[in-house]
Amino acid sequence: MSRRKERRPAAGRPSLxxxxxxxxxxxxxxxxxxxxxxxxxxxxxxxxxRRWMARGRAxxxxxxxxxxxxxxxxxxxxxxxxxxxxxxxxxxxAMANIRRVADGGIVTKVTTRKFRxxxxxxxxxxxxxxxxxxxxxxxxxxxxxxxxxxxGKDAAxxxxxxxxxxxxxxxxxxxxxxxxxxxxNESLFAVQYPDPPELEDGSVVDAEVID
Numbered sequence: 001m002s003r004r005k006e007r008r009p010a011a012g013r014p015s016l017x018x019x020x021x022x023x024x025x026x027x028x029x030x031x032x033x034x035x036x037x038x039x040x041x042x043x044x045x046x047x048x049x050r051r052w053m054a055r056g057r058a059x060x061x062x063x064x065x066x067x068x069x070x071x072x073x074x075x076x077x078x079x080x081x082x083x084x085x086x087x088x089x090x091x092x093x094a095m096a097n098i099r100r101v102a103d104g105g106i107v108t109k110v111t112t113r114k115f116r117x118x119x120x121x122x123x124x125x126x127x128x129x130x131x132x133x134x135x136x137x138x139x140x141x142x143x144x145x146x147x148x149x150x151x152g153k154d155a156a157x158x159x160x161x162x163x164x165x166x167x168x169x170x171x172x173x174x175x176x177x178x179x180x181x182x183x184x185n186e187s188l189f190a191v192q193y194p195d196p197p198e199l200e201d202g203s204v205v206d207a208e209v210i211d
Contacts, residue, residue: 015075016044016048017052017075017076017079021042021043021044022042022075022078022079022082024041024042024043025038025039025041025042025049025079025083026082026083026086027041028041028042029083029086029087029090030086030087030089030090031090032087032090032091032093032094035049035050038083052076052079052080053076053079053080053083055073055076055080056073056076056077056078056079056080056081057080059073059076059077060077060080060081095142098138098141098142099138101132101135101138102134102135102136102138102139102142103134104131104132104133104134104135105131105132105134106131106132107129107130107131108130108131108132109129109130110127110128110129110130111127111128111129111130112125112126112127113125113126113127113128114126
C-alpha cells in the first residue's frame, strides 16, 4: 500500500526547500555526516529534513505501485534520490579508505638518495618508500558492522577459529573478541620482515653537486 497521503492545498506559505537549501543538503550528504548535521548545514531542522525525505520516498513508492505522479511532490522526489545517491557515494568512498588501511601499502615517506657508483663512475639515484603495514583491525571493524550476526561482539561462532575442536567442545560458544584481537595482534606483529638489501657501496665519494 502506498504511503502517499492526500495533501491539503498550500496555505500560501512558501516551502523552505529552495535550490540553495537542496544544494547544501546534497553537499553535506556527500561527506557522509549524520542526518542532523546535514540538516543543520542547510539551515533547517532535522524534523523538516526527515519530513521532506519521507514525502519523497512515499511518492516514489506510490509511482512504483502505479499511482499517477503528483507534480507537487517532484521536488521531494528529486531531493530523496539525490540524497540517497550522495550518501551511497560517501559510504563507498569511506569503505574504499578502510580497505586501503586494511590492505596496507600506503606510502607515508619517500626518500631520494644520489651517489656515485664506484665501478661505473655513474651517478646513481636510489628512491625508497616507507609504506604502512596491513592492519587487521580495519577488517575487524568492517566485519563487526556489516556482518554483525556472524562477527558482532555477541555473535556465537559454530566453529573455533583455531579448528582445535575436541569431543567436549560445545557445538556453539561465545568468543571473546577482545581476547581474540589481542592474540591476533601478538601473532601478526611477531612476524619479522628482513631488511631490504643494501647496495655494496652507498657512500658519497666526492662533493660534486648534481643539478
